[in-house]
Amino acid sequence: MSQHSIKPHGHNEQSHDSTGHDHGSYRSYLTGFVLAAILTIIPFAVVMSGGFDSRVLTAVTVIGFAVVQVLVHMVYFLHMNTRSDEGWTMLSMIFTIIVVVIMIAGSVWVMFNLNTNMMPSMDHESFQGFGS
Amino acid sequence: MSTVTHTDTPAVYWETEPHHHPEGGSTRLGFWIYLMSDCLMFAVLFAVFAVVGQSYAAGPGPKALFDLNLIAINTGFLLVSSITFGFAMLAMYEGRQARMQIWLAVTLLLGLAFLALEIYEFHHLIELGAGPQRSAFLSAFFALVGTHGLHVLFGCIWLVTLMVQINQKGLIPANTRRMECLSMFWHFLDVIWIGVFTFVYLLGMI
Numbered sequence: 001m002s003q004h005s006i007k008p009h010g011h012n013e014q015s016h017d018s019t020g021h022d023h024g025s026y027r028s029y030l031t032g033f034v035l036a037a038i039l040t041i042i043p044f045a046v047v048m049s050g051g052f053d054s055r056v057l058t059a060v061t062v063i064g065f066a067v068v069q070v071l072v073h074m075v076y077f078l079h080m081n082t083r084s085d086e087g088w089t090m091l092s093m094i095f096t097i098i099v100v101v102i103m104i105a106g107s108v109w110v111m112f113n114l115n116t117n118m119m120p121s122m123d124h125e126s127f128q129g130f131g132s
Numbered sequence: 133m134s135t136v137t138h139t140d141t142p143a144v145y146w147e148t149e150p151h152h153h154p155e156g157g158s159t160r161l162g163f164w165i166y167l168m169s170d171c172l173m174f175a176v177l178f179a180v181f182a183v184v185g186q187s188y189a190a191g192p193g194p195k196a197l198f199d200l201n202l203i204a205i206n207t208g209f210l211l212v213s214s215i216t217f218g219f220a221m222l223a224m225y226e227g228r229q230a231r232m233q234i235w236l237a238v239t240l241l242l243g244l245a246f247l248a249l250e251i252y253e254f255h256h257l258i259e260l261g262a263g264p265q266r267s268a269f270l271s272a273f274f275a276l277v278g279t280h281g282l283h284v285l286f287g288c289i290w291l292v293t294l295m296v297q298i299n300q301k302g303l304i305p306a307n308t309r310r311m312e313c314l315s316m317f318w319h320f321l322d323v324i325w326i327g328v329f330t331f332v333y334l335l336g337m338i
Binding site: 021023024025026029030032033036037040043044047048051055058059062063065066069070073074077078084085088089092093095096099100103104107108111 | 175178179201204211214215221319320322326329331337338
């Protein structure tokens with residue numbers, strides 16, 4: 001193995017190797033970074049300025065920005081595409097997402113029902129600030 | 133010679149040799165599958181936090197404990213470290229080793245800065261009496277954020293190891309492959325951090 005066996009890739013837009021892996025470019029990394037920064041700053045600004053009147057609206061906004069930012073990171077930083085490793089990368093990720101959604105949604109759903117059915121009703125508001 | 137000539141070699145109906153893949157050709161996919169299993173582990177920790185994240189045991193809640201300015205700075209460190217690692221990868225594909233080492237060093241510094249702020253935050257919470265044993269919320273918080281922090285720590289150790297190896301052996305294919313794996317690991321940790329700052333810090337402060 002020689003010291004300089006890495007073939008130099010040019011600055012062209014997108015460089016791929018034989019297995020469909022995408023190396024990205026300075027421009028794609030910068031695009032991803034600017035998008036990610038905007039998608040981070042907005043939810044932080046929303047929450048730090050006190051949020052909207054409706055807590056649900058604030059929560060939905062923050063989660064929405066997070067989902068979009070995860071997609072931006074996947075595309076621009078992790079270079080996800082349907083071609084790399086003949087699509088196995090994408091397939092294993094879709095499988096993982098399905099398992100994760102079932103696990104988190106199922107846990108929250110089951111435990112929420114368990115709590116509301118098993119716990120004696122209690123006024124949580126009266127405990128706010130106690131000991132904090 | 134217009135007649136069809138039959139060769140004596142028998143027809144081959146199956147391949148006696150297994151398909152030849154270039155050495156390390158499947159490493160990327162294997163590492164990706166490791167990351168997906170790591171993702172499942174984080175998903176369990178997120179699920180635990182979602183279930184017990186409101187169980188304060190009459191102790192302090194997120195609003196009394198978290199400082200969003202600190203979290204915003206930490207998020208910035210990780211985000212910038214993602215792009216500096218990307219630049220290191222691009223320098224590597226261009227074969228510019230010195231340039232790559234500089235970007236890796238910047239990435240390492242950002243990773244260590246992230247860890248320092250996180251350790252400061254944990255230390256601050258424990259000093260306030262809000263350690264992991266205070267309430268189910270704090271146990272889940274320390275388990276989730278601490279596991280992410282440990283991943284960043286191991287990423288930093290791996291980064292130092294690779295910098296030394298590349299310094300000694302150059303950009304041989306094995307080192308390129310290792311860099312590709314660490315790059316995926318580093319960007320993956322940034323993706324997990326998006327979940328952490330959204331679900332633990334931002335939603336906790338609403």
